[in-house]
Structures are given as C-alpha cells and as structure tokens.
Amino acid sequence: MTTTVSQLYQEMGIDADTLAFGESVLEGLKDRFEAIDAMAEQNGLKVLHAMQEARLSEAHLNGTTGYGYNDTGREAIEEIYARAFHTEDALVRPLIACGTHALAIAMSGNLRPGDELLAVSGRPYDTLEEVIGIRPSKGSLAEYGVTYAEVELLPDSSFDYDGIKKAINDRTRLIHIQRSRGYSSRKSLSVDAIGDVIAFIRTIKPEVIIMVDNCYGEFVEEKEPSDVGADMIVGSLIKNPGGGLAPIGGYICGTKACVENAAYRLTTPGLGKEVGATLGTNRLLLQGFFQAPTVTASALKAALFASALYEKLGFEVFPASNEKRTDIIQAVTLRSAEGINAFCRGIQKGAPVDAYVTPEPWDMPGYDDPVVMAAGAFVSGSSIELSADAPIRAPYNVYFQGGLTWPSAKLGILMSLQCLKEDNLVSLS
Numbered sequence: 001m002t003t004t005v006s007q008l009y010q011e012m013g014i015d016a017d018t019l020a021f022g023e024s025v026l027e028g029l030k031d032r033f034e035a036i037d038a039m040a041e042q043n044g045l046k047v048l049h050a051m052q053e054a055r056l057s058e059a060h061l062n063g064t065t066g067y068g069y070n071d072t073g074r075e076a077i078e079e080i081y082a083r084a085f086h087t088e089d090a091l092v093r094p095l096i097a098c099g100t101h102a103l104a105i106a107m108s109g110n111l112r113p114g115d116e117l118l119a120v121s122g123r124p125y126d127t128l129e130e131v132i133g134i135r136p137s138k139g140s141l142a143e144y145g146v147t148y149a150e151v152e153l154l155p156d157s158s159f160d161y162d163g164i165k166k167a168i169n170d171r172t173r174l175i176h177i178q179r180s181r182g183y184s185s186r187k188s189l190s191v192d193a194i195g196d197v198i199a200f201i202r203t204i205k206p207e208v209i210i211m212v213d214n215c216y217g218e219f220v221e222e223k224e225p226s227d228v229g230a231d232m233i234v235g236s237l238i239k240n241p242g243g244g245l246a247p248i249g250g251y252i253c254g255t256k257a258c259v260e261n262a263a264y265r266l267t268t269p270g271l272g273k274e275v276g277a278t279l280g281t282n283r284l285l286l287q288g289f290f291q292a293p294t295v296t297a298s299a300l301k302a303a304l305f306a307s308a309l310y311e312k313l314g315f316e317v318f319p320a321s322n323e324k325r326t327d328i329i330q331a332v333t334l335r336s337a338e339g340i341n342a343f344c345r346g347i348q349k350g351a352p353v354d355a356y357v358t359p360e361p362w363d364m365p366g367y368d369d370p371v372v373m374a375a376g377a378f379v380s381g382s383s384i385e386l387s388a389d390a391p392i393r394a395p396y397n398v399y400f401q402g403g404l405t406w407p408s409a410k411l412g413i414l415m416s417l418q419c420l421k422e423d424n425l426v427s428l429s
C-alpha cells in the first residue's frame with residue numbers, strides 16, 4: 001500500500017486541520033506561482049546563455065591551490081557573473097567570507113580618507129554599522145577618516161528625493177542603496193525605483209559611485225540594479241546566487257574601475273584579481289549559479305505562501321500577499337517572544353538537517369539584540385535554505401527566507417503553523 005501525501009504529513013507532525021488550512025491558502029496563489037515560474041524561466045535562460053557565451057568547459061570545474069594564478073575556472077565564473085548581470089567586470093570569490101565582507105571591500109576599496117559615504121535608503125543592514133563606524137568599531141571606515149551621512153526613506157518606503165539632493169555634497173564619493181528590507185519593517189525596493197533614484201542622483205553628481213546591496217534580491221525580478229545604472233551590485237553566495245550549492249563566497253559585479261579597487265582590498269594593492277586559489281569550489285559556484293534562478297523561485301513561493309497564510313490568520317505581514325516582491329524576505333509580526341520561538345521551532349522541525357534541535361536566542365557577533373535563528377541547512381548559515389531569524393525586540397518580527405525546493409519549504413511553513421497552534425498562539429477554528 002502506498003502512503004498518501006496527507007499520511008506523510010501526518011507522520012511528520014502536520015495534522016489534518018493545518019494541512020487543510022494550508023491547501024486553502026494555496027488555492028488562491030495559483031496565478032502568482034505561475035508568474036514566479038515564468039520569471040525563473042527568463043532568469044534561468046539568462047544564466048545559461050552567459051555560460052554558453054563564456055564557453056564554459058569541463059576544465060573550468062576544477063580548482064587551484066596556493067597562489068591560484070591563472071585559475072581559468074575562477075575567470076570563467078567572473079565572466080559569467082559579469083555577463084549575466086550585464087556589468088563590465090566581476091569579483092566572485094570563495095575568499096570573500098560573507099555578504100558583509102563583500103560590501104566592506106566594495107566600500108573600503110572605493111573610498112579614501114576625507115570622502116563621505118551616503119546611504120539613501122536609510123540605515124544599512126545591522127552588520128554594516130560596524131563596518132561604517134555608525135557603532136564605533138576597530139578598523140571601521142570612520143577610523144580611516146571616511147564620514148557617513150544617511151537619508152531615511154519616506155514613511156511609504158519611497159526615496160526622499162529632496163533629502164538626497166540636500167545631502168549630496170563635494171565630499172560624497174559613494175552612495176549606498178539597500179534593495180532588501182534587512183531587519184526592518186520598511187519595504188524592499190524595486191529595481192525600477194532604484195533606477196529612478198540613480199537617474200536622479202546622476203543629475204546632481206554624475207561621477208558619484210552608486211553601490212547597491214543586492215543581498216536577497218538576485219533573480220527576483222527580470223532586471224538587476226546593474227541594469228538600471230548601479231556602478232556596483234554586491235551580495236553573498238550563501239544567499240540567492242549560490243543556488244544552495246556554493247559553500248562560501250561573495251560577489252561584486254560592476255564597472256571595471258570599481259571591481260578593481262575592491263579586488264585591491266580583498267587581496268592587496270598590486271595583486272588584485274590575479275591571486276586567490278579556489279580550492280575546489282569552482283564547480284559548486286558554477287552549478288549553484290546555474291540553479292539559482294529556480295532555487296530563488298522556490299524561495300519566492302515560500303515567502304508568498306507564508307505571507308498569505310499568516311495574513312489569513314490575522315497577523316501583520318510584510319510584504320502583504322498581494323504586493324509585488326523584489327526580495328525573498330518575508331516578515332511576520334508575531335507580537336511576542338513566544339510567537340517567535342514557536343515559529344522558529346517549526347521551521348527547524350521542517351529542515352533536512354538538525355530537524356531535532358530547538359533554536360534558542362543568542363548574542364550573535366555584529367548584531368545589537370539577541371537573535372533566534374532557525375536553520376537546518378546543508379551549508380551552515382545559508383539563508384537561501386529554509387531559515388528564519390528574529391532579533392528579540394518589539395514588535396517581534398520574524399524574518400523568514402529561503403527554501404531550496406518548494407515541497408520542503410511548504411512543509412517548514414506548515415510546521416511553523418503547527419507549532420504556533422500547539423502553543424495556543426493561534427486557533428484555526
């Protein structure tokens with residue numbers, strides 16, 4: 001006798017009511033899921049075309065050791081990223097430890113003492129506060145004489161054009177824009193909105209360097225910020241573009257000059273892009289990039305499902321289920337620390353790895369408040385894999401993202417609801 005899907009769900013801890021509730025939510029999402037699949041087709045072809053144009057070959061899948069001179073696989077990866085994101089050049093390396101590191105070298109490589117960094121989408125992602133020196137920190141840009149200014153987004157999460165115009169001055173050298181929401185309740189920014197503000201900034205100061213923190217945004221729209229005039233887009237390979245396979249890494253794609261400056265910070269002045277062994281990671285970076293559009297589509301479906309499901313239960317969700325998406329993050333306001341803990345417990349229970357452990361809040365390096373993280377990932381800390389994190393602070397938002405496959409993401413979300421139900425934090429009747 002074969003086991004039915006609903007029996008399997010039951011055996012894994014999802015009861016009939018939770019499953020039925022989930023299915024009723026999914027009924028209303030069919031058109032949206034189709035649109036996501038169409039996006040994955042378009043972006044998948046874009047990447048495949050880049051691989052073919054770069055004449056990717058089997059030899060590129062191997063890596064180097066030592067200095068890593070003439071690593072043709074590394075060069076192919078960088079050419080493919082540059083082609084796919086339509087930039088002059090790219091720096092895509094396993095030596096880049098994480099997204100924060102990629103952003104730090106993009107900024108510090110392109111800023112000089114006396115320059116000003118201007119953030120025009122409000123306060124940057126938490127970990128950048130120490131890179132910039134907003135929170136005093138050893139080795140920050142502030143210690144090297146780079147000043148910082150910031151323009152908040154308007155209450156409707158649009159750019160404050162007047163504020164930006166006033167803030168740009170003689171010393172403004174690099175402008176920071178963050179596409180994704182990060183740990184805030186603001187909206188993520190569409191590529192079109194980013195394009196509009198870039199065009200505006202160019203009328204005031206054409207030569208300023210515009211950098212977009214593209215974390216979580218890759219392959220969510222047809223275009224990337226590099227298609228609308230950004231000088232650099234920067235992100236992490238254990239998020240969207242790594243496709244769940246890249247075991248480490250970050251990228252900077254942009255103008256030749258910007259990428260070169262960043263490379264001098266990653267390695268050394270003079271050496272730049274010429275060194276940096278890849279230690280057998282080339283195949284994973286390439287295969288991961290190949291899969292990234294489809295994996296990102298699964299993550300988008302997961303975000304949309306979670307949004308629609310928690311919205312139907314009366315929770316505040318960002319974005320709302322009917323809103324256009326430009327990153328893979330879904331925030332749900334759970335209104336209590338208990339809610340956060342139950343939600344994260346459920347996500348953990350749905351994971352392929354470490355499903356039996358219970359996530360607890362901890363003081364994570366680089367973050368101000370204790371953070372709970374749920375993740376049972378093949379790549380440690382990978383947030384393109386189903387994961388949830390929540391700083392323990394009012395209004396108790398949980399930030400949910402990832403899902404390498406849609407069925408596994410669906411299970412995780414149903415499990416989060418099951419846990420909230422079992423802790424009497426929601427009722428389906």
Ligand SMILES: *Cc1c(COP(=O)(O)O)cnc(C)c1O
Pocket residue numbers: 098099100101125127178180181182213215216236
């Ligand atoms: C994840 C993230 C970062 C930092 O990346 P890490 O890999 O965690 O260092 C920066 N900005 C945004 C918007 C992010 O989502």
